[in-house]
Each structure stands twice: as structure tokens, then as C-alpha cells.
Amino acid sequence: MNTVLIKNARIVNEGKIFEGDVLIEGEFIKEIAESISHKSSNCKVIDAEGNYLIPxxxxxxxxxxxxxxxxxxxxxxxxxxxxxxxxxxxxxxxxxxxxxxxxxxxxxxxxxxxxxxxxxxxxxxxxxxxxxxxxxxxxxxxxxxxxxxxxxxxxxxxxxxxxxxxxxxxxxxxxxxxxxxxxxxxxxxxxxxxxxxxxxxxxxxxxxxxxxxxxxxxxxxxxxxxxxxxxxxxxxxxxxxxxxxxxxxxxxxxxxxxxxxxxxxxxxxxxxxxxxxxxxxxxxxxxxxxxxxxxxxxxxxxxxxxxxxxxxxxxxxxxxxxxxxxxxxxxxxxxxxxxxxxxxxxxxxxxxxxxxxxxxxxxxxxxKIENRGFIKEGFYADLAIVNPAMPWSVNKDNILYKCGWSPFEGTNFKSRITHTFVNGQLVYENSKVKEIKAGKRLLFDR
The missing domain is CATH 3.20.20.140 (Metal-dependent hydrolases)
Incomplete structure (x- = not known):
């Protein structure tokens, strides 16, 4: 089972920001706590100190x-x-x-x-x-x-x-x-x-x-x-x-x-x-x-x-x-x-x-999307880590759209997405998209 431990993050959820750890097991958020120890030898650990962890x-x-x-x-x-x-x-x-x-x-x-x-x-x-x-x-x-x-x-x-x-x-x-x-x-x-x-x-x-x-x-x-x-x-x-x-x-x-x-x-x-x-x-x-x-x-x-x-x-x-x-x-x-x-x-x-x-x-x-949009235990681990102090500039070399352009070309941003998880899988890390098509069909509580 895929296991990831995100440490020391500034977790943003339901109007609050608090420092803590998030454990991902498989597709889901298994645990959220002030401090979580490594659960297994094959657990990937990401130190997110100073960064925001957002849904x-x-x-x-x-x-x-x-x-x-x-x-x-x-x-x-x-x-x-x-x-x-x-x-x-x-x-x-x-x-x-x-x-x-x-x-x-x-x-x-x-x-x-x-x-x-x-x-x-x-x-x-x-x-x-x-x-x-x-x-x-x-x-x-x-x-x-x-x-x-x-x-x-x-x-x-x-x-x-x-x-x-x-x-x-x-x-x-x-x-x-x-x-x-x-x-x-x-x-x-x-x-x-x-x-x-x-x-x-x-x-x-x-x-x-x-x-x-x-x-x-x-x-x-x-x-x-x-x-x-x-x-x-x-x-x-x-x-x-x-x-x-x-x-x-x-x-x-x-x-x-x-x-x-x-x-x-x-x-x-x-x-x-x-x-x-x-x-x-x-x-x-x-x-x-x-x-x-x-x-x-x-x-x-x-x-x-x-x-x-x-x-x-x-x-x-x-x-x-x-x-x-x-x-x-x-x-x-x-x-x-x-x-x-x-x-x-x-x-x-x-x-x-x-x-x-x-x-x-x-x-x-x-x-009414089922089990998404929040950082909660039991919810799907759809998460992003945002470094608020990692400046970069939008240019043709880093634009991923098939059309190859952006209205933001030439814009300097102070913040950067460093990691993205979809259904517990790390699909984006440090400016690289991994070839993991982890997307699932959304379901609705209706």
C-alpha cells in the first residue's frame, strides 16, 4: 500500500491554519496529528516545514x-x-x-x-x-x-x-x-x-x-x-x-x-x-x-x-x-x-x-462531492503543498498547456506548488508531472 507522511506542514482546513503531520495510506488520509512517527520502512516522508498543505x-x-x-x-x-x-x-x-x-x-x-x-x-x-x-x-x-x-x-x-x-x-x-x-x-x-x-x-x-x-x-x-x-x-x-x-x-x-x-x-x-x-x-x-x-x-x-x-x-x-x-x-x-x-x-x-x-x-x-475538498481523516488524499516563498516567472518553457501560451506570461509569482497528490498518489513533485494518471470519476452525495 502506498504510504506517505507529510511532516511539519501548515495545514489549512475549515478556516484554520495549524502545524501538524498528515499520514496518507492508499488513496485516503489516514491520520492528522500534531506529530506522527514513521509507520513503516517503505513510508515516503516529505518535510513541508514552512509550507502550506491545502486540499x-x-x-x-x-x-x-x-x-x-x-x-x-x-x-x-x-x-x-x-x-x-x-x-x-x-x-x-x-x-x-x-x-x-x-x-x-x-x-x-x-x-x-x-x-x-x-x-x-x-x-x-x-x-x-x-x-x-x-x-x-x-x-x-x-x-x-x-x-x-x-x-x-x-x-x-x-x-x-x-x-x-x-x-x-x-x-x-x-x-x-x-x-x-x-x-x-x-x-x-x-x-x-x-x-x-x-x-x-x-x-x-x-x-x-x-x-x-x-x-x-x-x-x-x-x-x-x-x-x-x-x-x-x-x-x-x-x-x-x-x-x-x-x-x-x-x-x-x-x-x-x-x-x-x-x-x-x-x-x-x-x-x-x-x-x-x-x-x-x-x-x-x-x-x-x-x-x-x-x-x-x-x-x-x-x-x-x-x-x-x-x-x-x-x-x-x-x-x-x-x-x-x-x-x-x-x-x-x-x-x-x-x-x-x-x-x-x-x-x-x-x-x-x-x-x-x-x-x-x-x-x-x-x-455535494463525496469525500473530497477537505483535509479530513477518511477523505481522499487530494492535496497540494504550496511554498509561499519560492519565486518563479511564467514563460514558454514552463507552460504545460497544449496551446503553449498563457495570459500570465511574464508574470512573477512569489508562491509555487511543490507537490500535488491525487487519490494518495504523488503526481507532481518539484516542477515535474509524474506519468501517473491517478484521476477517478467524482461521485456526488445526492
């Missing part, structure tokens, strides 16, 4: 591009980058090719991941205007939830029928996660600027096209529908300060029927960065103003926003270097998300305890 991050929104778009990324390549970044579990979205909108197509993705994923995995069922019958076949025990695109993005999964939305929200008990932008507002704004610039619209106008009003109008409408039907709603990648009044921090997370997520790029960048980053920070919803970013930080810290994720969505350099209307939205983030948040910690914006809450504990709670 592996659970990224509730990624696009790993397999099947059908594997020139951008694969489950293998992007999960490899994820574990190098301390992300041990991911929930992937259905806008692959073909779209995962039937049970058979959904299961195809699970079969690929079973063979190739370094990290634990789940895949969202995709909703359309006319696949309610397939949606209702989804097993809530082993599928994370249902994804609806209320605004068109990469792929062709727009749900724009009010009747279809009402029917889905009234019929399923699955968690419903939404991309929330009003399609008609976006289309109208795009046509306005195309009339002026043609296809070569300045990317700085992206937040005017995918506007604050487009986000607010859609989110207000979908929250109203969730309240009317009693559906369990999770709103992905909130990008505006205005939307935040629609969410509450007045009740515990476990009692919330409507939850919210923010992504790394909306916390890090603002519209001032389009001048230097261009299409490399073109996301849907758009990166918006510095005041929007400030509002997102405030809501994250006061618990109106529940989760930090990446919306990891790689595209090739060639694709991103096209003119505005042809350059796809999205960018790769899983390798750098945790250290980016630790950088925010160094800047005094967020505590380490809060990072763990928003990137591990809360995703586990919201999706």
Missing part, C-alpha cells in the same frame, strides 16, 4: 476540448497542467464536438477521462432547446450537473427558448449551471460596432459588446425563474459589480438555492489590460472595468460569491491572433490559478483560509 483545488468550470477540438487541448494535456497547478479535480463543460447533449455522448467523455486524466473528473450534461428527455436520464450520483448557455459562446449550445428554459427548470433536480449573458443585447451591440469597424473591432470594445447590461439582464431573469420553480441554480463567471446585488450572503452556503462563481481572470485583469494583452484576455463574459473587479473582490470576501474557478478554455495562438470577430474567446488558466490567488494573498487581498474555502471546500459543498 487540492476543485475547478468547477473547465473546457478541456476533447473530443473534437483536440488541436487546442485534451483531457490528458490539460489535466496534466491542472495537477501542476494544485488542481486535483475538475468539472468539464459540454460544448465539445459533438456537444455532450445525450447520455451516450456524455459517457464517451467519461471513458476518455478514465484512461487519460491525471486529475479527478466530472462532466456536465449539456442542455439545449429540445433535449429535456435526455436531461432527465442524467444520474445525479455520478454527473456534476446540467450546463446551459444563455448567451452564445464557443460552440453551438444556445438555449434561447423561454418555454424550454421553464420546462428544464421545472423538471430537473440537477444543479443547473448557467453562462448568463443576454443574447439579443450582445447581438445588437456587436452589429453596432461591426457597422463602424467591420470585422476588425478593437478588442477594448469587447466589454461594450458583452456588456454589463447583457450580463445583468440575463442573470436577473434566470434568478427569477429559479426562485419561481425552486430549481438549484449556480451562476458561472460573474463579471460585473451590478449583478452582485442579486445574490445573498444572509444564509449559510448549505442552505443556498442560488450560488455564484467568479473566475481568476475577472479578479486579476481589467479593461485597462486590453491595450497590452489584446485577444489573450478576450473571454465571455468580458473582462470589464476596474470598478467591476473591485466589486467582485468585495462580494467574494463577503460571501455573495461562493466559488473561485478558471473557465479554462484554451485556443491556439493562431486562433487568438485573428481579428476580433474571428478570434475565439477563452484562455488557459488551470496551471496558474492557485498561485495567482496566493499572489493576491501576498498583496493583502485575501487570506489563505479564504482561498481554500472558495477553491476547495465550497465547490465540494455546492456540488
Amino acid at each position: 487540492g483545488a476543485i475547478d468547477d468550470q473547465v473546457h478541456f476540448r476533447e473530443p473534437g477540438l483536440t488541436h487546442k487541448g485534451t483531457i490528458e494535456s490539460e489535466s496534466r497542467a491542472a495537477v501542476a497547478g494544485g488542481i486535483t479535480s475538475f468539472i468539464e463543460q459540454p460544448n465539445t464536438v459533438p456537444n455532450a447533449v445525450t447520455q451516450e455522448l456524455l459517457e464517451d467523455k467519461y471513458q476518455i477521462a478514465a484512461q487519460t486524466s491525471y486529475a479527478n473528473y466530472s462532466f456536465m450534461m449539456g442542455g439545449t432547446n429540445n433535449n429535456l428527455e435526455e436531461i432527465l436520464k442524467t444520474n445525479p450520483k455520478n454527473v456534476a450537473g446540467l450546463k446551459l448557455f444563455l448567451g452564445s459562446s464557443t460552440g453551438d449550445m444556445l438555449v434561447d427558448s423561454t418555454a424550454a428554459l421553464e420546462s428544464i427548470f421545472s423538471s430537473t433536480k440537477l444543479l443547473i449551471a448557467v453562462h448568463s449573458e443576454d443574447e439579443n443585447t450582445v447581438k445588437s451591440n456587436l452589429e453596432h460596432y461591426k457597422a463602424i469597424y467591420g470585422d476588425d473591432i478593437p478588442v477594448a470594445l469587447h466589454p461594450e459588446i458583452r456588456s454589463v447590461d447583457a450580463c445583468y439582464k440575463s442573470t436577473e431573469k434566470i434568478i427569477k425563474l429559479a426562485k419561481e420553480t425552486g430549481a438549484r441554480l449556480h451562476v458561472f463567471h460573474i463579471s460585473t459589480a451590478k449583478e452582485l446585488d442579486l445574490f445573498t450572503n444572509k444564509i449559510p452556503l448549505e442552505e443556498k438555492q442560488i450560488t455564484a462563481e467568479v473566475c481568476i481572470h475577472h479578479l486579476w485583469f481589467s479593461d485597462e489590460d486590453y491595450a497590452t494583452k489584446g485577444n489573450f484576455i478576450k473571454w465571455n463574459p468580458a473582462v470589464k472595468s476596474a470598478s467591476d473587479r473591485e466589486g467582485l473582490w468585495k462580494a467574494l470576501l463577503d460571501d455573495r460569491i461562493d466559488v473561485i474557478a478558471t473557465d479554462h478554455a484554451p485556443h491556439t495562438l493562431e486562433e487568438k491572433q485573428q481579428v476580433y470577430t474571428k478570434a475565439p474567446s477563452g484562455g488557459p488558466l488551470v496551471q496558474h490559478a492557485v498561485v495567482a490567488m496566493f499572489e493576491a494573498h501576498h498583496q493583502g487581498k485575501i487570506s489563505v483560509e479564504k482561498i481554500v474555502e472558495k477553491m476547495a471546500h465550497n465547490p465540494a459543498k455546492i456540488f
Whole structure:
């Protein structure tokens, strides 16, 4: 049996940091104590003195591009980058090719991941205007939830029928996660600027096209529908300060029927960065103003926003270097998300305890993931060790994404992931990913 003893770590769990040891046996955390002695001669010992031991991050929104778009990324390549970044579990979205909108197509993705994923995995069922019958076949025990695109993005999964939305929200008990932008507002704004610039619209106008009003109008409408039907709603990648009044921090997370997520790029960048980053920070919803970013930080810290994720969505350099209307939205983030948040910690914006809450504990709670997201005896040993004082710079030589670029290129981080464990197996150590595909299918306590 695989046995690992992590000594002298600054263990971060459930709002506390305490120094101690963690013993891993097989796939699970066997013991947590102030001091644990070596249990056997073949026990691997890691001295983590001065470093944080955190639950592996659970990224509730990624696009790993397999099947059908594997020139951008694969489950293998992007999960490899994820574990190098301390992300041990991911929930992937259905806008692959073909779209995962039937049970058979959904299961195809699970079969690929079973063979190739370094990290634990789940895949969202995709909703359309006319696949309610397939949606209702989804097993809530082993599928994370249902994804609806209320605004068109990469792929062709727009749900724009009010009747279809009402029917889905009234019929399923699955968690419903939404991309929330009003399609008609976006289309109208795009046509306005195309009339002026043609296809070569300045990317700085992206937040005017995918506007604050487009986000607010859609989110207000979908929250109203969730309240009317009693559906369990999770709103992905909130990008505006205005939307935040629609969410509450007045009740515990476990009692919330409507939850919210923010992504790394909306916390890090603002519209001032389009001048230097261009299409490399073109996301849907758009990166918006510095005041929007400030509002997102405030809501994250006061618990109106529940989760930090990446919306990891790689595209090739060639694709991103096209003119505005042809350059796809999205960018790769899983390798750098945790250290980016630790950088925010160094800047005094967020505590380490809060990072763990928003990137591990809360995703586990919201999706009701079995035995993950915490450092607890009997839980799976999905763990990351973070050295808070080991500076490094992001460059092409250390980027692991298949697309080969990052919006963080040239950024200096003070913290570094030194070790990552998935199901008790040490899959990443000192800048090297081991060829151990330890990922398992996530299960849900529903």
C-alpha cells in the first residue's frame, strides 16, 4: 500500500491554519496529528516545514476540448497542467464536438477521462432547446450537473427558448449551471460596432459588446425563474459589480438555492489590460472595468460569491491572433490559478483560509462531492503543498498547456506548488508531472 507522511506542514482546513503531520495510506488520509512517527520502512516522508498543505483545488468550470477540438487541448494535456497547478479535480463543460447533449455522448467523455486524466473528473450534461428527455436520464450520483448557455459562446449550445428554459427548470433536480449573458443585447451591440469597424473591432470594445447590461439582464431573469420553480441554480463567471446585488450572503452556503462563481481572470485583469494583452484576455463574459473587479473582490470576501474557478478554455495562438470577430474567446488558466490567488494573498487581498474555502471546500459543498475538498481523516488524499516563498516567472518553457501560451506570461509569482497528490498518489513533485494518471470519476452525495 502506498504510504506517505507529510511532516511539519501548515495545514489549512475549515478556516484554520495549524502545524501538524498528515499520514496518507492508499488513496485516503489516514491520520492528522500534531506529530506522527514513521509507520513503516517503505513510508515516503516529505518535510513541508514552512509550507502550506491545502486540499487540492476543485475547478468547477473547465473546457478541456476533447473530443473534437483536440488541436487546442485534451483531457490528458490539460489535466496534466491542472495537477501542476494544485488542481486535483475538475468539472468539464459540454460544448465539445459533438456537444455532450445525450447520455451516450456524455459517457464517451467519461471513458476518455478514465484512461487519460491525471486529475479527478466530472462532466456536465449539456442542455439545449429540445433535449429535456435526455436531461432527465442524467444520474445525479455520478454527473456534476446540467450546463446551459444563455448567451452564445464557443460552440453551438444556445438555449434561447423561454418555454424550454421553464420546462428544464421545472423538471430537473440537477444543479443547473448557467453562462448568463443576454443574447439579443450582445447581438445588437456587436452589429453596432461591426457597422463602424467591420470585422476588425478593437478588442477594448469587447466589454461594450458583452456588456454589463447583457450580463445583468440575463442573470436577473434566470434568478427569477429559479426562485419561481425552486430549481438549484449556480451562476458561472460573474463579471460585473451590478449583478452582485442579486445574490445573498444572509444564509449559510448549505442552505443556498442560488450560488455564484467568479473566475481568476475577472479578479486579476481589467479593461485597462486590453491595450497590452489584446485577444489573450478576450473571454465571455468580458473582462470589464476596474470598478467591476473591485466589486467582485468585495462580494467574494463577503460571501455573495461562493466559488473561485478558471473557465479554462484554451485556443491556439493562431486562433487568438485573428481579428476580433474571428478570434475565439477563452484562455488557459488551470496551471496558474492557485498561485495567482496566493499572489493576491501576498498583496493583502485575501487570506489563505479564504482561498481554500472558495477553491476547495465550497465547490465540494455546492456540488455535494463525496469525500473530497477537505483535509479530513477518511477523505481522499487530494492535496497540494504550496511554498509561499519560492519565486518563479511564467514563460514558454514552463507552460504545460497544449496551446503553449498563457495570459500570465511574464508574470512573477512569489508562491509555487511543490507537490500535488491525487487519490494518495504523488503526481507532481518539484516542477515535474509524474506519468501517473491517478484521476477517478467524482461521485456526488445526492
